[in-house]
Amino acid sequence: MNVTIIGLGLIGGSIAKDLRKCGFATSVVGVDANEKHAEEATQIGLVDLVLPLDQAVAKADLVVIAIPVDKIKVVLPQVLDLVSDGTTVTDMGSTKKALADAVDGHPRRRNYVAAHPMSGTENSGPTAALEGLFASKIAIICDHEKSGPQHLALIEKMFQAMGMDIAYMSADEQDHSTAFISHLPHAAAFALANAVQDKEDRSIIFDLASGGFRSTVRLAKSTPSMWGPIFQQNKSYVVESLEVYIKHLIDFKESIQNDEERMYDLMENANNIRSVLGGQNPSLIKNEEKIVKFYTK
Structure with a gap:
């Protein structure tokens, strides 16, 4: 399997590590502007070469x-223009939705599988790549009926090789x-990061930060060049x-000000998130109508 990865940062680099380790990829070629x-990606062995x-x-x-x-929206149609009929693109x-809409009428639309692995960290660049980043996480495949069966099957197999479950839903x-x-x-x-930095004696605050x-606030270290376009493309839902x-x-603010009993009620209600995140109520985590354990043949 000859795999080309466009973008050799945290996500692309971590995919390269996993696909190479499990033997899914026999060669990995990188592209990075x-x-x-x-x-760096070549030096640390994420890819065999960059072209x-x-x-x-x-x-x-x-x-x-x-x-x-925002870059995917530009590059995706270009890639579909360049690839052969048998090449799978994801x-x-x-x-x-914005990405799927950008190639909706493309002649090779069926070569494309719209996907989103639900995993990541706040770090970026090739050195941020982590082996096993996607293990036991969920990968979303969108509008699967618009992808050719062989292309869908390959992406399902890729996510399985990375140890992921797969959820199927529309782009919207x-x-x-x-x-x-x-x-x-x-x-x-x-x-939150801006709120704390707005405080005049913030140096003392940061000394006390636990x-x-x-x-x-860890997520505030995420790269604006990546997250700004996400907020803009998904503006209405964000x-x-x-x-x-x-x-x-x-x-919650008003309960602190005016109603102590309600304040405690709100906190106790929020505590219910423990059972959700702890897996005690799987129906709140995994909608079995969306996450399917059998895959395209």
């Missing part, structure tokens, strides 16, 4: 696009869901999620 990243886009996809069996979503973008459903469980936490972390603050979050913040 950042010359420093391209050099220009046209050369890298010419003989690829599989092309994985792992760059910011992307790892956190938004899906995925954008709505990830607005709440992925995009909102990042937006809240950026706002694990709770650090873990809460705004919706923020409005819901702000409503709950205001409710």
